[in-house]
Amino acid sequence: MSKEQIKLRSMIITALFAAIIGVMAQLTIPLPLVPITGQTLAIGLAATILGARYGTLSVLLYIAIGSIGVPVFAEFSAGLSVLVGPTGGFLIGFIPATFIIGLFLEKLGFTFKNAIIANIIGMLITLAFGTVWLKIATDLSWVSALASGFTPFLVVGTIKAILASWIGIIVRKRLLSAKLLISNDIKQSA
Template sequence: MIVTALFAAVIGILAQITIPLPLVPITGQTLAIGLAATILGARFGTLAVILYLIIGAVGVPVYAEFSGGASVLVGPTGGYLVGFIPTAFLIGFILEKTSFTFKNAMIANSLGMIVTLIFGTVWLKIAADLTWIAALAGGFTPFIIVGLIKAALASWIGVLVRKRLHSAKLLILDQVEITKTY
């Protein structure tokens, strides 16, 4: 529970790293989502994201640019936030079914980035009443290169941190690990 809450806080902190763009800013949130899922796996990575979203929805200013409240979730950028849930699950699921290597993490984080962008772009189109061309131009294409860079960072840092936490016996995430440890 503590590690899950810690990663919810990490997501909120990295969300404040923003590069403003006309419709949707580039933020550190997606990097944090990738880190949470890569380090914690599907279950706890997804729980960290859900906790982060709940904290922001009740009004704590943890979303990008110190925003918060349910209005952000239903606003033009809400799809990206909601898309973090399946993104975290997908990244963790892929890694749990394969292995926590940089290559697998890069594949998982890249697919996760695409999931977030799809959710965000569809939501942006509907919430902002844009054409598909405008929604793709403002909510998808500007984020591909930056998203791949963040996917690589989340993969590299996430796998490294996960290995170190495991070797130090500081990260126990499932019953199999608990049985092996005790």
């Protein structure tokens, strides 16, 4: 396969994951300030399957698409107003979370155990960004911000981290064996 074909395939997969994130964002359980969504599961899948570079690019593409007005954010919302609104910190937090999950796995190996650890770290990064942003955007106290943007998501976030790890490692192995995903990683799935 030529370099151009590999690059094209990587771009298509990146765009596909941006679309998956947008679709999963519509799976929501409404809460007063911040809904529970399928976005974080999709973010974990993107990072676990694609790694740091292409996982992060898929998140950046997703955020760019939503920012220009395509309704891909939770509850079919869109625009820069969402990014600067109360839940914008969670969206911005997806960027470092995805990069760190992917980097962790690239450095330590794409195993189920490593994926769980990486996805839990990613969840905590997303929640930290989101909670700080929520506090600033809504002028909440730290206790209220933690009670609204962090604590309610720990159990569900851990479940999603485990699911992203389990599904992500299985899908990654199958995509690699089918040669649909090209990996230059030194450490492969064990």
